[in-house]
Amino acid sequence: MKSGLELYDSRVSRIEIADGLAVVYFSHGYIRKPGRGGGTGWSQELRLIFSAATISEPLAPLPNTIADGYLEVGGIRHEIIPLPFRRKVGARLYLAFFDGTRIEIAGEKPFVELLGTPIFLEAFP
Numbered sequence: 344m345k346s347g348l349e350l351y352d353s354r355v356s357r358i359e360i361a362d363g364l365a366v367v368y369f370s371h372g373y374i375r376k377p378g379r380g381g382g383t384g385w386s387q388e389l390r391l392i393f394s395a396a397t398i399s400e401p402l403a404p405l406p407n408t409i410a411d412g413y414l415e416v417g418g419i420r421h422e423i424i425p426l427p428f429r430r431k432v433g434a435r436l437y438l439a440f441f442d443g444t445r446i447e448i449a450g451e452k453p454f455v456e457l458l459g460t461p462i463f464l465e466a467f468p
Contacts, residue, residue, distance in 0.1 A: 346376040347423035348389065348455065350412040355438065357405050358398070358446070365396030365448050367436065370406060374461060375423065381467025388458040391424075393434065393450025403444035412438040416453065429454040 348369075356370035367390060374385040391414075414421045416434040434453040439445045 346374055346426045348426060348428075349373045349375050349423045350409050350414075350438065351422070352408060354408045355405055355440075358402060358448075360396065360398055363395050365393045365398055365450055367391040367448065373464075374426065383466050384464040385461040386464055387461040390456050390458065391436065392454055392456065393436075393448060394452045396448055396450030398449075399445070399447040403438075403440055403446045404442070407440040407442060407444065410439050410441045412436070414453065424455060426455060426457070 351373070353369055353373045354371040355367060357368045359366045359368070369389045369391070371386050372389045374387050376383050376385060412422070414424050414434060414436050416430050417432050430453055433449070433451050436448045436453075437445070438447075
């Protein structure tokens with residue numbers, strides 16, 4: 344894996360549902376990049392998009408920071424989503440936030456779109 348979106352400690356700013364699309368906007372996606380030693384950590388805005396989506400109700404209050412979560416695709420559970428990411432099958436996103444609220448989105452053809460410029464946060468020894 345070249346890099347990956349770590350769901351824990353990432354921040355969801357909003358979720359939009361329209362015409363069967365679900366768009367999960369991350370104002371801070373924690374991106375891990377491997378390198379010599381332990382690699383580096385970065386922050387970047389991004390969005391995770393599903394087609395033919397359904398969402399659990401009610402929506403969690405947003406913005407909110409993720410305490411636990413995963414994206415399950417084809418029977419594979421990703422707590423760190425490999426980047427770039429685009430699949431042609433069904434998927435399910437489960438997020439639990441630090442305030443105790445939860446959300447689940449099921450849909451098809453999930454993909455991650457990186458936005459803006461990555462910001463360096465830390466290096467791992």
